[in-house]
Amino acid sequence: MPIVRNVSRAVSQLLQSSGCGCGVSIVPVRCIGVSPRQVASDAGFHSVSFAETDHPRVLITGGLGQLGVGLAKLLRKHFGKNNVILSDIRKPADNVFYSGPFIYADILDYKNLREIVVNNRITWLFHYSALLSAVGEANVPLARAVNITGLHNVLDIAAEHNLRLFVPSTIGAFGPTSPRDPTPDLCIQRPRTIYGVSKVHAELMGEYYHYRYGLDFRCLRYPGIISADSQPGGGTTDYAVQIFHDAIKTGKFQCNLKPDTRLPMMYIDDCLRATLEVMEAPAEALTMRTYNISAMSFTPEELAQEVQKHVPELQVTYSVDKVRQAIADSWPMNFDDRNARRDWGWKHDYDLPELVTTMFGFLGSDSRIAQAN
Ligand SMILES: NC(=O)C1=CN([C@@H]2O[C@H](COP(=O)(O)OP(=O)(O)OC[C@H]3O[C@@H](n4cnc5c(N)ncnc54)[C@H](O)[C@@H]3O)[C@@H](O)[C@H]2O)C=CC1
Numbered sequence: 001m002p003i004v005r006n007v008s009r010a011v012s013q014l015l016q017s018s019g020c021g022c023g024v025s026i027v028p029v030r031c032i033g034v035s036p037r038q039v040a041s042d043a044g045f046h047s048v049s050f051a052e053t054d055h056p057r058v059l060i061t062g063g064l065g066q067l068g069v070g071l072a073k074l075l076r077k078h079f080g081k082n083n084v085i086l087s088d089i090r091k092p093a094d095n096v097f098y099s100g101p102f103i104y105a106d107i108l109d110y111k112n113l114r115e116i117v118v119n120n121r122i123t124w125l126f127h128y129s130a131l132l133s134a135v136g137e138a139n140v141p142l143a144r145a146v147n148i149t150g151l152h153n154v155l156d157i158a159a160e161h162n163l164r165l166f167v168p169s170t171i172g173a174f175g176p177t178s179p180r181d182p183t184p185d186l187c188i189q190r191p192r193t194i195y196g197v198s199k200v201h202a203e204l205m206g207e208y209y210h211y212r213y214g215l216d217f218r219c220l221r222y223p224g225i226i227s228a229d230s231q232p233g234g235g236t237t238d239y240a241v242q243i244f245h246d247a248i249k250t251g252k253f254q255c256n257l258k259p260d261t262r263l264p265m266m267y268i269d270d271c272l273r274a275t276l277e278v279m280e281a282p283a284e285a286l287t288m289r290t291y292n293i294s295a296m297s298f299t300p301e302e303l304a305q306e307v308q309k310h311v312p313e314l315q316v317t318y319s320v321d322k323v324r325q326a327i328a329d330s331w332p333m334n335f336d337d338r339n340a341r342r343d344w345g346w347k348h349d350y351d352l353p354e355l356v357t358t359m360f361g362f363l364g365s366d367s368r369i370a371q372a373n
């Protein structure tokens with residue numbers, strides 16, 4: 001009995017002293033073992049110049065998806081090519097492989113991940129690996145493993161090695177009982193997808209590690225992201241990327257959501273810039289560790305009308321995917337991001353017309369537009 005009392009006294013002292021997120025020296029170190037894997041010695045990023053060490057040493061997990069390659073490009077511009085390591089379990093395309101350091105990293109392999117962090121003296125980690133909303137519903141056990149067990153590995157390694165850790169969350173972290181128009185940072189979160197559940201878990205675990213162990217955890221809830229040169233990985237908002245490709249290739253687009261389904265969306269450049277800005281923000285400026293960020297909000301019908309200004313002959317039909325529609329109907333319609341704007345100066349650059357013009361600029365629709373005129 002006295003032992004139990006002593007332990008609970010020690011725990012309650014710890015909890016009281018950790019409210020500021022600093023000064024708690026205990027970190028969740030897992031038992032140290034010998035990793036069977038070695039990072040290739042010719043990987044090219046071991047020999048850094050002295051000047052390069054002034055910058056953060058970055059690792060991006062799940063970097064070959066829709067967002068990771070663009071993030072690596074942005075961070076390499078800021079911190080130097082060799083200071084940013086892209087990783088994934090997939091094989092990179094030639095242009096990605098030759099554009100900077102790439103390494104195989106399975107986030108479910110704790111020792112391998114730890115070894116990469118140690119050998120490369122990583123200081124900032126961007127954790128992008130995930131299964132998104134639609135693919136997550138199609139394979140719940142895998143989504144649970146990657147999105148939850150994988151996150152636990154990342155959190156422990158980040159806490160153990162004193163990393164600054166960015167984990168993206170999503171509009172999908174809200175559910176049908178959340179206020180949807182607009183959705184504030186702090187409100188009821190009862191998502192009905194494994195993706196959403198895993199992201200709420202990530203938000204809470206990251207914040208818990210921050211207050212309990214002093215982990216420098218930072219998290220943004222992204223809207224649906226729209227990009228020209230990378231494909232989405234199986235989400236509910238994917239239609240808003242596909243419409244551009246189909247408009248150019250065939251002039252026909254079949255949308256899997258109803259025409260009036262309103263969701264928050266953002267152009268990739270805004271999303272990646274926000275990610276860098278929140279990582280660079282002074283800790284004192286952050287009154288929270290998880291922020292909504294917002295740019296625009298539209299329905300498939302509104303997007304189609306804007307696209308038709310560039311490709312007037314585009315024909316849009318609707319064939320609703322029940323799973324995606326149910327997910328979309330439970331998500332925010334508009335996102336309230338006032339806290340991000342106040343605390344660290346978040347400001348989006350792209351509204352719907354700029355987004356559509358920029359997408360067609362990238363995808364080279366000039367010939368079709370000329371034909372249409
Ligand atoms: N793209 C979007 O619209 C949004 C994305 N996000 C979040 O941003 C992050 C990046 O998103 P995307 O690039 O769109 O995702 P994506 O689905 O395109 O890419 C995810 C990557 O994770 C990798 N991965 C899967 N299992 C892995 C494992 N065991 N170990 C290492 N990597 C593994 C995949 O190979 C893939 O390349 C995700 O966490 C996602 O939840 C949040 C909101 C919106």
Ligand SMILES: CC(=O)[C@H](N)C(=O)O
Pocket residue numbers: 132133134170171172195222223224225234235236237238
């Ligand atoms: C909004 C997201 O998180 C993602 N694009 C999805 O649709 O699953």
